[in-house]
Amino acid sequence: MINSSDPIFASITRDEADTITRLHDQLVAAADADRLLDVAYRTVDSPVGTLLIAATDQGLIRVAYQLENHDQVLQTLSERVSPRILHAPRRLDQVARQLAEYFAGERRDFVLPLDFQLARGFRREVLTRLVMIDYGRTETYSEVAAATGHPRAVRAVGTACATNPLPVIVPCHRVLRSDGTLGGYVGGLHTKAALLSLEAGRQSDTNPTTR
Amino acid sequence: MKRPFEEIVAQHGPTVLRVCRAVLAHPDAEDAWSETFVAALRAYPELDDGANVEAWLVTIAHHKAIDALRARSRRAVPVAEIAETSFTTDAWEPPDDILWAALRALPAKQRHAVAYHHVAGLSYADVATIIGGSTDAARRAAHDGIRTLRRRYRNSQQLPSREGIRS
Numbered sequence: 001m002i003n004s005s006d007p008i009f010a011s012i013t014r015d016e017a018d019t020i021t022r023l024h025d026q027l028v029a030a031a032d033a034d035r036l037l038d039v040a041y042r043t044v045d046s047p048v049g050t051l052l053i054a055a056t057d058q059g060l061i062r063v064a065y066q067l068e069n070h071d072q073v074l075q076t077l078s079e080r081v082s083p084r085i086l087h088a089p090r091r092l093d094q095v096a097r098q099l100a101e102y103f104a105g106e107r108r109d110f111v112l113p114l115d116f117q118l119a120r121g122f123r124r125e126v127l128t129r130l131v132m133i134d135y136g137r138t139e140t141y142s143e144v145a146a147a148t149g150h151p152r153a154v155r156a157v158g159t160a161c162a163t164n165p166l167p168v169i170v171p172c173h174r175v176l177r178s179d180g181t182l183g184g185y186v187g188g189l190h191t192k193a194a195l196l197s198l199e200a201g202r203q204s205d206t207n208p209t210t211r
Numbered sequence: 212m213k214r215p216f217e218e219i220v221a222q223h224g225p226t227v228l229r230v231c232r233a234v235l236a237h238p239d240a241e242d243a244w245s246e247t248f249v250a251a252l253r254a255y256p257e258l259d260d261g262a263n264v265e266a267w268l269v270t271i272a273h274h275k276a277i278d279a280l281r282a283r284s285r286r287a288v289p290v291a292e293i294a295e296t297s298f299t300t301d302a303w304e305p306p307d308d309i310l311w312a313a314l315r316a317l318p319a320k321q322r323h324a325v326a327y328h329h330v331a332g333l334s335y336a337d338v339a340t341i342i343g344g345s346t347d348a349a350r351r352a353a354h355d356g357i358r359t360l361r362r363r364y365r366n367s368q369q370l371p372s373r374e375g376i377r378s
Contacts, residue, residue: 020224023244027220030249041217078215083255085215 028088038082040091041074046103047198048191051168053095056081059113060095063166065187080118099168105198108135110169118165122153126160133174136199140178162186168195216255220248223268226331230269232311233326234276243279247272266337269327273341313363314356320344321356328353 031037039061041054052070054062054077061081064073078085089096094112101107116124129147133139139147145157161172167186173195177183185192227247231240250271258267314322320342327338328349339349 016225016228019241020228023228023241023248024220024224026245027248027252030245031252034249034253036249036252039215074215074217078213083213083216084252085217086220086252087217 024087028086028090031084031086032088032091036084037086037088037091038084039077040086040088041077042087042089042092042096043070044096044099046099048103048187048194051099053092053099054085055092055095056115056117058115058117060166060169061115061118063168065167065191067188068186102168103198105201112169114166114169116165119160119163122148122150122156123160123163126157127164127166127170127172130161130164130170130172130175133171135171136201138174138176138196140176141183142178144175158184171195174199212260213256213258216252219251219255219264219268223265224248226265227268227272229330230272230326231276232308233314233330234273234322235279236312236315237308239276239279239283243272243275246275246278250275263337265331266333266341269331269333269337270341273323273327310360310364313360316363317356317359320352321359324349324352325356325360329357 028037028040035057039054039056041052041062043050043052045051049066050070051066052062052064052073053060054064054074062073062077064070074085098107098110098112102110116127119127125148126144129144141154141157141161142151145151145153148157150156157175161175162184164170164172164186167173173185173187173192175183182189182192224244228240228244231243231247234240235243247268251268258264314325317325323342324338327333327341328335333341335346335349335353338353339346342349342352
């Protein structure tokens with residue numbers, strides 16, 4: 001990998017990987033101490049694929065499915081929040097643990113500070129409403145619209161769900177169409193069905209259109 | 212369109228480490244790396260979008276290295292002793308540290324020119340901006356440095372131990 005133009009450096013081996021890993025950890029600690037780490041992120045494995053999770057000082061700001069392209073999600077965070085972004089797994093230990101418990105069926109509520117800055121206006125209003133839908137329950141898009149005081153804003157509720165920056169944690173998967181079909185989901189319908197099955201205490205649903 | 216800083220560390224971290232090792236002995240090299248990236252993280256939001264990130268990082272590393280060398284000399288340790296100290300330390304050193312040591316033994320201008328052009332891959336024009344002087348002077352310094360380095364490194368490889376590098 002050495003980009004040297006002189007062959008004398010060809011003998012350099014990549015003994016550096018371990019050193020860089022260690023220095024990276026030190027950088028994260030120093031950045032944290034100097035309050036320079038605006039966005040910390042890590043990935044976690046889950047039954048619905050690898051999730052990217054990211055947090056600011058304010059709280060969890062983003063949960064992203066692989067479908068959303070994690071590199072693209074980080075790039076968007078860089079532009080909309082801050083480019084001071086580092087892979088800092090320990091800053092997200094609590095989130096990772098609660099997610100693991102949720103997917104194991106051992107947790108019904110997330111107790112985490114949330115940063116809603118990626119959702120503005122009515123979309124944010126919808127998200128704060130979604131948090132009130134209990135584990136294992138579902139509501140329709142029109143019920144959510146009515147609950148926000150804008151009963152005709154059904155499509156806007158759909159958009160708010162589709163652009164939810166905190167899926168799983170803010171349970172937009174608990175919102176269905178009035179006819180009982182799934183509607184849409186940022187992580188794909190299969191994932192929505194799997195989360196609903198998990199919360200209903202069933203094995204993962206393999207047919208995404210049956211609900 | 213600023214990339215996440217993590218990508219900057221991943222892409223340029225190894226190069227900056229080589230540059231630091233080329234101009235500073237262990238453990239100063241790693242300290243300089245850390246200081247470089249903390250300073251870069253601090254300034255990153257204000258960096259021009261079109262900037263040459265590698266040249267920017269090497270420039271910061273250059274200043275951190277000079278600070279470190281000044282701090283050393285303020286502690287009144289003769290230069291020859293520094294080289295020796297770095298070899299008697301128990302700390303782990305990479306297998307090619309003989310090459311780095313030979314590089315660090317070059318006169319300052321040659322050392323920086325070689326590190327920034329041959330190790331970091333910057334153009335002679337960028338090297339000249341960092342170390343001062345003309346582009347031609349940077350090219351000459353790098354050329355002279357490489358010639359000395361090739362001679363010394365070859366000699367040191369024929370020696371059974373690290374002792375040889377001191378001679």
